[in-house]
Amino acid sequence: MTEDELKKELKDQEYKYGFTSNIESEVIPKGLNEDVVRLISSKKEEPLWLLDFRLKAFAHWKTMVEKRWAHVSYPEIDFQAISYYSSPKGKKEVSWDEVDPEMKATMDKLGISMDEQKALSGVAVDFVFDSVSVKTSFQEKLQELGIIFCSFSEAVKNHPDLVKKYMGTVVPPSDNFYAALNSAVFSDGSFCYIPKGVRCPMELSTYFRINEANTGQFERTLLIADEGSYVSYLEGCTAPSRDENQLHAAVVELISLDDAEIKYSTVQNWYPGDKNGKGGIYNFVTKRGICHNNSKISWTQVETGSAVTWKYPSCILKGDNAIGEFYSVAVTNNYQQADTGTKMIHLGKNTKSTIISKGISAGHSNNSYRGLVQIHKNATNARNFTQCDSLLMSDKCGAHTFPYIEVKNSTAKLEHEATTSKIGEDQIFYCNQRGISTEKAINLIVNGYCKDVLNKLPMEFAVEAQKLLEISLEGSVG
Amino acid sequence: MIKIKNLHASIEGKEILKGINLEIKAGEVHAIMGPNGSGKSTLSSVLAGREEFEVTEGSVEFDGKDLLDLAPEDRAREGLFLAFQYPIEIPGVSNINFLKTAINETRAYKGMEPVSAKEFLAMVKEKSALVELDAKLANRSVNEGFSGGEKKRNEIFQMAMLTPKLAILDETDSGLDIDALRIVANGVNKLKSPNNATIVITHYQRLLDYIIPDFVHVLYDGKIVKSGGKELALELEEKGYDWIKNELKIRN
Ligand SMILES: Nc1ncnc2c1ncn2[C@@H]1O[C@H](COP(=O)(O)OP(=O)(O)OP(=O)(O)O)[C@@H](O)[C@H]1O
Ligand SMILES: [Mg+2]
Numbered sequence: 001m002t003e004d005e006l007k008k009e010l011k012d013q014e015y016k017y018g019f020t021s022n023i024e025s026e027v028i029p030k031g032l033n034e035d036v037v038r039l040i041s042s043k044k045e046e047p048l049w050l051l052d053f054r055l056k057a058f059a060h061w062k063t064m065v066e067k068r069w070a071h072v073s074y075p076e077i078d079f080q081a082i083s084y085y086s087s088p089k090g091k092k093e094v095s096w097d098e099v100d101p102e103m104k105a106t107m108d109k110l111g112i113s114m115d116e117q118k119a120l121s122g123v124a125v126d127f128v129f130d131s132v133s134v135k136t137s138f139q140e141k142l143q144e145l146g147i148i149f150c151s152f153s154e155a156v157k158n159h160p161d162l163v164k165k166y167m168g169t170v171v172p173p174s175d176n177f178y179a180a181l182n183s184a185v186f187s188d189g190s191f192c193y194i195p196k197g198v199r200c201p202m203e204l205s206t207y208f209r210i211n212e213a214n215t216g217q218f219e220r221t222l223l224i225a226d227e228g229s230y231v232s233y234l235e236g237c238t239a240p241s242r243d244e245n246q247l248h249a250a251v252v253e254l255i256s257l258d259d260a261e262i263k264y265s266t267v268q269n270w271y272p273g274d275k276n277g278k279g280g281i282y283n284f285v286t287k288r289g290i291c292h293n294n295s296k297i298s299w300t301q302v303e304t305g306s307a308v309t310w311k312y313p314s315c316i317l318k319g320d321n322a323i324g325e326f327y328s329v330a331v332t333n334n335y336q337q338a339d340t341g342t343k344m345i346h347l348g349k350n351t352k353s354t355i356i357s358k359g360i361s362a363g364h365s366n367n368s369y370r371g372l373v374q375i376h377k378n379a380t381n382a383r384n385f386t387q388c389d390s391l392l393m394s395d396k397c398g399a400h401t402f403p404y405i406e407v408k409n410s411t412a413k414l415e416h417e418a419t420t421s422k423i424g425e426d427q428i429f430y431c432n433q434r435g436i437s438t439e440k441a442i443n444l445i446v447n448g449y450c451k452d453v454l455n456k457l458p459m460e461f462a463v464e465a466q467k468l469l470e471i472s473l474e475g476s477v478g
Numbered sequence: 479m480i481k482i483k484n485l486h487a488s489i490e491g492k493e494i495l496k497g498i499n500l501e502i503k504a505g506e507v508h509a510i511m512g513p514n515g516s517g518k519s520t521l522s523s524v525l526a527g528r529e530e531f532e533v534t535e536g537s538v539e540f541d542g543k544d545l546l547d548l549a550p551e552d553r554a555r556e557g558l559f560l561a562f563q564y565p566i567e568i569p570g571v572s573n574i575n576f577l578k579t580a581i582n583e584t585r586a587y588k589g590m591e592p593v594s595a596k597e598f599l600a601m602v603k604e605k606s607a608l609v610e611l612d613a614k615l616a617n618r619s620v621n622e623g624f625s626g627g628e629k630k631r632n633e634i635f636q637m638a639m640l641t642p643k644l645a646i647l648d649e650t651d652s653g654l655d656i657d658a659l660r661i662v663a664n665g666v667n668k669l670k671s672p673n674n675a676t677i678v679i680t681h682y683q684r685l686l687d688y689i690i691p692d693f694v695h696v697l698y699d700g701k702i703v704k705s706g707g708k709e710l711a712l713e714l715e716e717k718g719y720d721w722i723k724n725e726l727k728i729r730n
Contacts, residue, residue, distance in 0.1 A: 424566070426566050427566050427567075427568055429526075429528055429529075429550065429566075430562065430565075430566040430568070431551075431568075431576075431580075432527070432549070432550035432551045432554065433526050433527075433550060433551075433553075433554050433559075433560050433562075434554055434576070434577075434580035434636065434640065435551055435554040435555045435580045435581075435583045435584040435587070435640070436551060436579055436580050436583050437551050437583065438551070440579060440583060444568065444571050444575075444576065444579060445568060445571065447570070447571070448568055448569055448570025448571035448619065449569065449570055450570070451570035451571075452570070
């Protein structure tokens, strides 16, 4: 089977499994047209092939409509109201006094230093950033090993062959509405290449580039682990992120070549809107990785932010003995909505996948797990284990699971476990009786519930993620 | 230590405790016996502050404070400990982490620094030896997958770690094998001091052979209907509760 055939088949399957829905006609918003796409490309001084990529994506996007199969509801997005290009320098500067006091308080609780707080809030910082020196020695070390870790724009300039070879191979521009939109207008993002046989000696984190690239709402990440290499990549940070743009549509592509391993960890804490569900970010992300022979991709995510989240980090297990993993904690509170899960596509022999999803719903929120496990004809001895748990913190929230399974090879072995539970008054009382306050008790119980996922995060990140869970669920039992 | 006066409590409008009077002094061990459903666990829950139960009348003074005025966690921090008849499982939370949190919350309440890792581990070692708790259990999730007897032993381990002023053991003996009963009872005895007190709720005289009570009370239909010394437990074992019931009938 060729890659193209494969992509087509995947796409057809998606229709079948409700990952897409009926096509209606769509009026193309005035704010976005071919000239805008050309303008973005020329402002960024891009090569012709990239302009071409954008234009094709845009042409395709024009033929698509936004799919509404996810278990979330939000008003129609006015694509005309969106500005698709803003140079980093043109960004509106914020003064420290303007930053929401609640956000400041949260950052204090997370133990984020004042300098970082300012940088994260978009306040212009004119002093030397604490982590700059760390960053420099960090970059030197990476260069010695031949590791490339830079912004997407820099990669286009300095490593065009790599970008050209891999960009759009895992998430083709035609994949879905928001992937197409991203492919047409993406602003910037991250690029990473680990050479053959190299084990990246440190966690790569976008955090290190926080001041550098103002990646904005249409971010693009491309990560290539060459044969026999290893990398652990951290995306996002626990600090609450506010943005004037309501719509965020990122694309992340991972390529794990033979015998390589990629560990991709995300903490997402975009502004979720206020207690009444006003405001907040719409986070529509397409994340997918491809695993070649004996390779592995492991997605770990802790999702606490955004008003609406729509996200399915997936693995195409193309090579024999490939391994895909998905560990997820998704918290929704107040009026947040999340529809998240994964797709594990088993193509190679002896491929294995593990899915552990922990949903926590509080307030009036809605939290859905949507997963697809697909075993293709040639995937003999494929294995999948899925565990999908929901924890309810109130009587007004919702938890939903939509697991889809398709098996075309009789040697496959699949296990599926699912539970839904309400946080136990008995458990809280038991903790109280040992001197533990209700708030702390909830933290303990929730952290215990998420342990299998938190354990997969790099140590420091895990500690931060725990704190983040605490803050996200403050005062949420009812 | 604790003065319970005319305590009435109900759940969902049904009165379960119908006027309990009980005073316990430091250094004493009181046993409470009584037929199933008479209100023994309800009394423990009410003292520990379980919110489902509504106290409709009466007062409880604990170490000079109005117990009923305190939140459940503050009652615990003030030194009230309940060994649950049915210990609760908390998946994913290690026993050690649970206890460390409990100890530090109590210390913070008292204005003390958190316990150091070294001190804490030494404590775990000492106290788990006291009840011969398998070191593996200390590291496992709180009560998750523990056998019935292991759960009971773990309750006493927690008690040893938290060193309460007043411990209420609600049928800690049920589910323990003969050896475990002896070990757990010995553990409780070793924790006894002139400054603390224990309420032992049990159905069986056997436990009281090990933990010798100063007083034995019979709880029947939400009231303490008879009190006596340790020989009362023997008498009950011999005659059953009918004897008490008959006595009550005659009195009425
Ligand atoms: N949550 C509840 N809702 C309704 N009734 C309750 C509740 N909890 C306890 N009761 C009732 O209160 C009464 C006393 O129960 P309790 O558990 O205190 O008895 P006990 O003396 O501890 O019995 P045992 O020896 O079986 O442990 C029983 O009739 C029981 O059914
Ligand atoms: Mg009972």
